[in-house]
Amino acid sequence: MSDNLSYVQISSSVNPSFWNKLSELKLNVYKLDESKHSIWGYHTIINSTSCPITLMEVDSTSFNREFTAHNQYLPFHGWILNTNTIEQFKECDKVELINSEGHKLYQHIINEDVFKDTSLLNRFFILSFADLKKFHYYYWFSFPVPRHVVVEKIDACDLENVFSPEEVETLHSAYKNLDCTQRSYFIVKKESGKMLEICTLAFQLKSITLEDKDNYYFVFHNISNDKNAVGSPFRNYVAFLLYYCDFLQNKIVNFISFNLSRTGSQVTCRKSIVYKLKLPMKTKDFYTSWVGWEKNERDKMGPKLANMKNTLDPSVIAENAVDLNLKLMKWNLLPSIDLDNIKKTKCLLLGAGTLGCSVARTLLGWGVRDITFVDNSTVSFSNPVRQSLFTYQDSVDMKSKSKAAADNLKNIFPGVNSVGHQLTIPMPGHSVGESLLEQTKESVKKLTQLIKDHDAIFLLLDSRESRWLPTLIGNVENKILINAALGFDSYLVMRHGVYSQNDTIQASDHPEGCKVITGNNLACYFCCDVTAPGDSLKGRTLDQQCTVTRPGVSQIAGALAVELLISVLQHKHGVLAPAYYSTAQTVPMQEMTASGDSVLGLVPHSIRGFLSSFEQILPATEKYKNCVACSDLVINEYKEKQMEFLLNVFNSSKHLEDVALLTEMFKDTDFEEVLEFSDEDFSA
Amino acid sequence: MITLDDMSLSIEDFNRCIEDIVNTSDNLIDGWRFEQNEELENGKYIIKKEQKVLSQDQEDDINHVLTFEYHIAFNISYGVPVLCFNVWKQDGTMLTVEEFWKLNERFKESNMYDTITQMDHPVLRRPFFTLHPCRTHEIMEPFLEESKNPVVSWLTVVGPFVHLDLNEEYVKMCS
Ligand SMILES: [Zn+2]
Numbered sequence: 001m002s003d004n005l006s007y008v009q010i011s012s013s014v015n016p017s018f019w020n021k022l023s024e025l026k027l028n029v030y031k032l033d034e035s036k037h038s039i040w041g042y043h044t045i046i047n048s049t050s051c052p053i054t055l056m057e058v059d060s061t062s063f064n065r066e067f068t069a070h071n072q073y074l075p076f077h078g079w080i081l082n083t084n085t086i087e088q089f090k091e092c093d094k095v096e097l098i099n100s101e102g103h104k105l106y107q108h109i110i111n112e113d114v115f116k117d118t119s120l121l122n123r124f125f126i127l128s129f130a131d132l133k134k135f136h137y138y139y140w141f142s143f144p145v146p147r148h149v150v151v152e153k154i155d156a157c158d159l160e161n162v163f164s165p166e167e168v169e170t171l172h173s174a175y176k177n178l179d180c181t182q183r184s185y186f187i188v189k190k191e192s193g194k195m196l197e198i199c200t201l202a203f204q205l206k207s208i209t210l211e212d213k214d215n216y217y218f219v220f221h222n223i224s225n226d227k228n229a230v231g232s233p234f235r236n237y238v239a240f241l242l243y244y245c246d247f248l249q250n251k252i253v254n255f256i257s258f259n260l261s262r263t264g265s266q267v268t269c270r271k272s273i274v275y276k277l278k279l280p281m282k283t284k285d286f287y288t289s290w291v292g293w294e295k296n297e298r299d300k301m302g303p304k305l306a307n308m309k310n311t312l313d314p315s316v317i318a319e320n321a322v323d324l325n326l327k328l329m330k331w332n333l334l335p336s337i338d339l340d341n342i343k344k345t346k347c348l349l350l351g352a353g354t355l356g357c358s359v360a361r362t363l364l365g366w367g368v369r370d371i372t373f374v375d376n377s378t379v380s381f382s383n384p385v386r387q388s389l390f391t392y393q394d395s396v397d398m399k400s401k402s403k404a405a406a407d408n409l410k411n412i413f414p415g416v417n418s419v420g421h422q423l424t425i426p427m428p429g430h431s432v433g434e435s436l437l438e439q440t441k442e443s444v445k446k447l448t449q450l451i452k453d454h455d456a457i458f459l460l461l462d463s464r465e466s467r468w469l470p471t472l473i474g475n476v477e478n479k480i481l482i483n484a485a486l487g488f489d490s491y492l493v494m495r496h497g498v499y500s501q502n503d504t505i506q507a508s509d510h511p512e513g514c515k516v517i518t519g520n521n522l523a524c525y526f527c528c529d530v531t532a533p534g535d536s537l538k539g540r541t542l543d544q545q546c547t548v549t550r551p552g553v554s555q556i557a558g559a560l561a562v563e564l565l566i567s568v569l570q571h572k573h574g575v576l577a578p579a580y581y582s583t584a585q586t587v588p589m590q591e592m593t594a595s596g597d598s599v600l601g602l603v604p605h606s607i608r609g610f611l612s613s614f615e616q617i618l619p620a621t622e623k624y625k626n627c628v629a630c631s632d633l634v635i636n637e638y639k640e641k642q643m644e645f646l647l648n649v650f651n652s653s654k655h656l657e658d659v660a661l662l663t664e665m666f667k668d669t670d671f672e673e674v675l676e677f678s679d680e681d682f683s684a
Numbered sequence: 685m686i687t688l689d690d691m692s693l694s695i696e697d698f699n700r701c702i703e704d705i706v707n708t709s710d711n712l713i714d715g716w717r718f719e720q721n722e723e724l725e726n727g728k729y730i731i732k733k734e735q736k737v738l739s740q741d742q743e744d745d746i747n748h749v750l751t752f753e754y755h756i757a758f759n760i761s762y763g764v765p766v767l768c769f770n771v772w773k774q775d776g777t778m779l780t781v782e783e784f785w786k787l788n789e790r791f792k793e794s795n796m797y798d799t800i801t802q803m804d805h806p807v808l809r810r811p812f813f814t815l816h817p818c819r820t821h822e823i824m825e826p827f828l829e830e831s832k833n834p835v836v837s838w839l840t841v842v843g844p845f846v847h848l849d850l851n852e853e854y855v856k857m858c859s
Contacts, residue, residue, distance in 0.1 A: 013735070013751060014776035046713055051735040053749050055774075072715060137776075265853040267713055306775035321811055324781065324802055 005151040005277060007232045008054045008224040010043075010124075012141040012294055015059035019130075019137050019308050022082065025063065026130055032084055040067050041076030041124050043223050046260045046267060052225050056124060056143075070180040074221055078124040089129035089138055089303070094293060101125055101144045102290030109240050115202035118185040121236040122223075127303075135312045140303040141294040145235040148286055152278035154252055159272040167196045172269045174198035175258070185237055188217040188256060210247045214254065217274070222257040227273070230257055232292065242282055252278045319415035326367045336599050339367060341569055346370040348450055350425065350470055351460035352401040354549075355484050357389040358558025359458050360409055360418075366566055370417045371409060372454065373402040374447070376424040386551055423447065426646070427465035429653035437647075444646060448473050456565050459483040459525065460558075465653075469646070471524055471629040472638060475499045480568055480575045483525045484561040486549045491557035494606035495564055497522030497623050498575050499635060517620050519576030522605050527624035550611055560607050571598040579605035581620035628660045692763045693824065693834060695726055701765075701835035702730045702756060708853055719755075721807050729757035729807050736847055738787050749774050754848055756835065757806040764820040765835050768805050768812035769846055784813060788845075800846065815842055831858040 030037070039062040043055070056076055061068075067075045081097075083089045101123070107113075108120045128139040159168060171188065175198070178186060182200045189197040189204065208216055218241060223231035242248060255275040260267055296302045309316050323339075330337050347363055349356045352375035360371050379387075379394040379401055387401075394404045402420030409418045423443055426432070432440045447469065451457055457474045459467045459481065467483065474481045474496070481496035498520050571577035580602055605620035625631055637645050637659050648655045693701075702718075709716035714732070721727035733753045755768040771779040779787075781802045788800075803814040820838065827837035836854045843850055 011749070011774065013749065013774045015751065016770075016772055016776045016778060019776050048735060051737055051749060053735075053737065055735055055749065057751075071710075072713060262712075265712055265851055304775055306777055308777060310780070311772075311776070311778045317811070320780075321802075324811075328801060 002155075002278075003153050005153045005234075005275070006229040007145075007234065008226050008229040009232055009294070010056050010143045010223070011053050012124075013055045013057045014139075014306065015057060016308065016311050017060035018058045018062060019135075019306060020312060021060040021063055022080070022128070022130060022137070023132055023135075023312070026082060026132065030082060034081070034084060034088075036079040036081050036125070037063070038077075038079050039063055039126070041078050041122075042069060042073040043076060043122075045072060045074055045221070046262055047222075047225050047271075049262070054224050054226075054231060056141075056223075058126075070183075074122065074184055074223065075119045076122045076124050077120055078126065080126040080128060082128045082130060084129075086129050086131070086138065089127065092127065094127075094140075097125075097127065098142055098144050098290045098292060099288065101142070102146065103288070105144060105236060106239075106287045109243050114240055115200075115205075117181040118183075118201060119181065121240060122184060122233045123236070135307065135309040135316075137306040137308060138303050139306065143232055143292040143294065144290045145232050145292050146239045146286060147289040147291045148280070148283045149235040149238050150280050151234075151238065153275065154278055155276040157274055158270075159256065159274055160270060162274045163190075163196070168268075168270060170196050171198065171272075175269065184221045185240075186219045188219055189215055190217065191215050205241075205244050208245060210251070213245075213248065213251070217254040217256045219256040219258050222259050222272075224257075238279060239287065242279065242286075246282075248279050249281050250279065252276050315414040318413060322364075322367060322413065322415065334599050337570060342566060343367045343369055345456055345565075345569060346372070346454040347456045347458065347565075348372050348374065348454035349458045349460060350374045350466075351458075351462065352387075352389070352405040352420070353383075353460065353462060354386050354554035355460035355486070355558045355561070356401075356405060356458075357387045358555050359460060359484070359561050360405065361388060361412075362559050362562035364409070364413055364416060366562065369415065370454075371406075372418065372450065373405045373420040374423050374425070374450065375401040375405070375420070376422060377401050379404050386554065388555075421446070421450065425461065425466045425469055426650050427463070428468050428649045428656055429465065429651075431651045432647060440647070440650065441643060444469070444643065451477055451479060454479065456480040456482065456569075458561060458565075460561075464525075467525055468629055468649075471496065471526060472634065475524065475630050476635060476638065478575070480565060481524070482561050482565050482568075484557045485525075486553050486557055488548055489550050489553060489611035491553050491560075491609050492606060493557050493560040493564055493608075494525065495522065495568060495575075495603075496524040497630065499630065515620075516578045516580050517605065517622055518578045519573060521623050522579055523621040523623050524627060524630040526629040527627040528621055553611060556609060560609075564604070564607065567598060567600045567603045570600045571603050573597065577603040579603065579620040581605070581618060626660045628656045631660055633660050692821070693765065693828065694763075695758055695760075698726075698758045698765055698835065699728050701833045702728065704833055704857055705756075705836060705854065706730055708857060712851055712853055714851060719807075724807060726758040726760050727807055729755055731755050734848075738847075750779070752847060754846075755805060755808075755812065756839070759806045759817050762817040762820065764817050764824060765838065766803075766806055766817050766820070767815045767839070767842060767846065767848070768803070769814075769848075770812055781813060813846075815846065827858075833857045 039058060041062065042057045042059070083092065105120070105123055114120050124141060124143045126139055126141055128137060130137050163171065175183060178198070178200070185201060187199045187201060187204045189199060204216070218237070220230070220234055220237050223233070253276070255277055257273040257275060258269060259272045260269055261271045293301055296304050310320060326339050330339055345368055347368055347370065349359055349371065352373040356373060356375065360373070363371055378398045379390045381395045384390040384392055384395060389405045389408045390401070391408070400420065400422045402422055404420070406418040406420035409416055423446060425447060426440050426443055451470065451473050457470060457479050459470055461467055471481065476499060478498050482493070483496060484491065484493045568575060568577055577597070604618040607616060607618055609616040623630060626633065628634060634656070706716050706718055715734070716730050716732045719729055719731055731753060733751060735749055735751050737749055750771050750773060753770050757766050757768060759766045771784060773779070784800070799816040799819055801814060801816050802811050803816070804810060805812045823841055824834055824838050827834040831837040836850065837858050839848065840850055840855060
């Protein structure tokens, strides 16, 4: 008892460019049109040795009018039906669809189209739904073939066992001379004592009779990579042959499974197989019942989903590219760096001026995804040249800086989550009248909430007083505070110590010639500056009020502020990272690569740079017990009295000096000596 | 010091080499074909597609049919050919560089492993897996004088790391 011929199911392979092209056509051409559109499928003419699976590919050229790849591929004729909704995709009648496609193929057979182009027997279609917003493509391939084609395999042997080497050579060269439309299926005529003849179906088929059928071999270009099976379109060939040669039913017929393969640099058809096959009887529904829906990856009859977001959505491509850049740093240079920790750090930028812009851009570079701006001014005509997030048009439109900065940041990188808040930060000594009382309270609440919602707070404001409130609240909330201030040709970048009562972190061994201050004992911006932040805007000359700095200073300081944050984040003690400072001239800081606490090295307390000499120093200062912003005296008063205390301070900075017990101290101190550095050197 | 008489591959040399590759490929029906962006000096490059079955890891015995699309283009700043490629699954989704590395654990010990990264294609300006060009010159140097087709000679060295094997006919072009 002989076996039945087995068929290989075709497996679809979609080139990303196919989805790209489909989206483009859907948007610009098809729109809501739900008709079928002709497409091409491709199967390699040379059977692959590296891939045992029989693939039919589609790509962007599938939508071309003409098939032009005959030298490499066999064409499959197909179409795509792209539905407008997922419901239509689900609900359309799949049986009816494949039967109607089968009927179309039957029409091609009976009206003799197949004689003109034999590849019409190789068919497919795609039912699809494209969710263009999500870049999700639901799709289902079908390769329609008649349901009832059971063919009995009587005999199978190698081509060279039936034909002489010369005949094999004739077959191959005659194949090459065939018109492209006739290469998929053709006929070989072999009569004893005569030369082998290769003819088209159109030329020969109708003259074959039951008596001389054994002189003929029906050739099909086999697409199966499995030697023991033939591609499923063979069934269409049988349907076609039985239509024109009814007498072949239930008869044994010669076939050649034509197979091109490569041996070394030679392409030959020697691996072809000659079959003796017993063709079936045509059932009643032979031409009306069709099958061929492709199974999905779970081997079930069902559609597939291609999620092309990573490949096609430009904003996702940008996000992945940014992440990859950082990962390359991790893979190549710093295997232990924690990029996720950086990525998830939410940053609040108080001030969206030169410093704010520069800080935001550097944060983007590190992969930070949440950046919030607070500012109360609008973009002026002088801003765009120095403030790297703004354009001329923003100044024409008088956009608010915080909003413009957030919008432009998203233009630069859509993956960022950036928001701008127009807000004036209440300041000590800027008295609050009745009319402003509610608004001031509102601003305090909003700022407090913003600080609570973020992990790192950047103080990038243009006056000293406006830094006071965020310094206090940030300290109480135990946030990382990074402060940057600018002079004409100098800058100060520092991190504030945190308010942490119960910390036991001891600095690890430190090198000789340097001292260390633990993270909770570090000074804040105000510690070194003794007087309470009064109204520094009053009574100043113009150049003290406005930012008059060498343009590069803000870029340097902004970048350093971010790098300082990153070093804090990568330190194993985070915000409590101790700061080392050199006490001897003989120990350069570069050599203080102390401890394995951080992959990025030391975390200084402050960085001061001077462009007049292009020098930079890294002083560290301890918390001042009478500090107007971070001392326990002030913090406890704030914790106790809250808004009442704040309003008192806003109305008079003298109140702050009282609370911090500075008033008492000034009685017996020479004011000028206490002042280590004045904020006038470091106004933003 | 930078010397100008340093041996290197000119764009003209490169274009001639890839033209020879396409000619040989046409005879072999091997699938290499030309693409060109006429606005760029280094706009000519060649493409070939190949399907392979690689299994992702031991426990999962599903075979993944992957399509590799190889591009050979010219990187002007390094003055060397670049081998870029993309790999996609049957549904058209692309492999990430991490997924690709996972498939190529066997190369982990070789120093070629860490030179496979993702870079922008010199002509298409989109991210592709790339054999980082920094070591290409070093590999190419001996071929510049000896080989009639230094691009092919270089490919025979680096190709196997990205599953690209060249037919012996190409190798014959070099001598
Ligand atoms: Zn302080």
